[in-house]
Amino acid sequence: GNLWGYGKEDGKISQHACFLTAFPYMYSPSVWHKNYPVAQGDRQSPIDIVPHQASHDPSLGPVVLNYDQCTSIKIANNGHSVVVEFDDSDDRSVIRGGPLDNPYRLKQFHFHWGVKGCHGSEHTVAGNSYASELHLVHWNAVKYTTFGEAATAPDGLAVLGIFLQTGDDHRWLNMITDALYTVKFKGSAADFKGFNPKCLLPSSLHYWTYLGSLTTPPLHESVIWIVVKDPITVSEKQLGKLRTLLFTGEEEDQRTRMENNFRPPQLLKGRNVRSSN
Ligand SMILES: NS(=O)(=O)c1ccc(C(=O)NCc2c(F)c(F)c(F)c(F)c2F)cc1
Numbered sequence: 001g002n003l004w005g006y007g008k009e010d011g012k013i014s015q016h017a018c019f020l021t022a023f024p025y026m027y028s029p030s031v032w033h034k035n036y037p038v039a040q041g042d043r044q045s046p047i048d049i050v051p052h053q054a055s056h057d058p059s060l061g062p063v064v065l066n067y068d069q070c071t072s073i074k075i076a077n078n079g080h081s082v083v084v085e086f087d088d089s090d091d092r093s094v095i096r097g098g099p100l101d102n103p104y105r106l107k108q109f110h111f112h113w114g115v116k117g118c119h120g121s122e123h124t125v126a127g128n129s130y131a132s133e134l135h136l137v138h139w140n141a142v143k144y145t146t147f148g149e150a151a152t153a154p155d156g157l158a159v160l161g162i163f164l165q166t167g168d169d170h171r172w173l174n175m176i177t178d179a180l181y182t183v184k185f186k187g188s189a190a191d192f193k194g195f196n197p198k199c200l201l202p203s204s205l206h207y208w209t210y211l212g213s214l215t216t217p218p219l220h221e222s223v224i225w226i227v228v229k230d231p232i233t234v235s236e237k238q239l240g241k242l243r244t245l246l247f248t249g250e251e252e253d254q255r256t257r258m259e260n261n262f263r264p265p266q267l268l269k270g271r272n273v274r275s276s277n
């Protein structure tokens with residue numbers, strides 16, 4: 001069932017309990033804390049990144065992506081986003097360096113987006129949103145045995161965040177947007193082999209980094225965030241295809257477009273954001 005969702009963020013959620021039970025997909029980020037109290041924790045994500053307040057740390061080396069043997073397995077609609085999953089049974093696709101003490105294994109990537117224009121990213125930069133945000137999710141297979149175990153450890157996960165701005169078509173994103181019709185409904189999945197996400201990265205990997213959390217329930221505070229400064233450019237048409245996905249399953253009569261699946265920025269609570277350059 002729908003334990004949580006992105007409901008109407010306009011704050012007009014009815015106060016009647018029946019409304020929330022009758023329309024589970026209306027659970028919005030502002031009420032997640034009822035089921036997931038860590039939502040009000042000290043290292044929640046996303047955040048608003050203020051570049052001039054980030055501290056440049058010369059000891060922060062470059063982030064290194066070894067995605068050469070990287071091969072995707074499948075694409076799926078989990079009712080919250082579209083996810084491309086990888087074989088993480090060995091170290092064939094890892095991220096290392098930067099703020100990381102170990103190599104972290106790529107498990108999946110997914111997106112967050114809005115309903116139009118320049119809203120849709122989770123992290124914001126000096127109060128400005130991008131149209132979308134790509135998350136490449138990795139886990140520390142040196143210290144932990146499974147993703148699930150890593151997902152509850154303070155240094156268990158490393159998520160590389162990439163901003164998407166609108167402009168020209170992104171040649172490689174078409175491979176993903178052309179497959180979305182196969183995963184329209186929540187719970188659907190399809191083969192999606194041989195996609196290497198290295199083609200979705202900007203030329204410069206300068207980044208901000210800080211200690212944070214999953215941005216969706218269970219909101220575990222287990223993520224070392226690496227947010228790349230430069231956005232990639234995708235077309236409005238390509239973003240529009242993401243919005244043809246549905247939050248709802250094929251069996252549900254209420255069809256709800258998948259859009260605005262982003263959590264708003266959370267309190268920094270004294271955390272230090274470091275800059276790589
Ligand atoms: N938007 S983001 O911050 O990049 C993000 C990344 C991954 C997940 C995730 O894997 N959720 C499911 C999930 C868990 F949340 C677990 F805690 C766990 F143990 C799992 F195995 C699992 F699949 C959620 C949010």
Ligand SMILES: [Zn+2]
Pocket residue numbers: 110111112135215
């Ligand atoms: Zn995400």
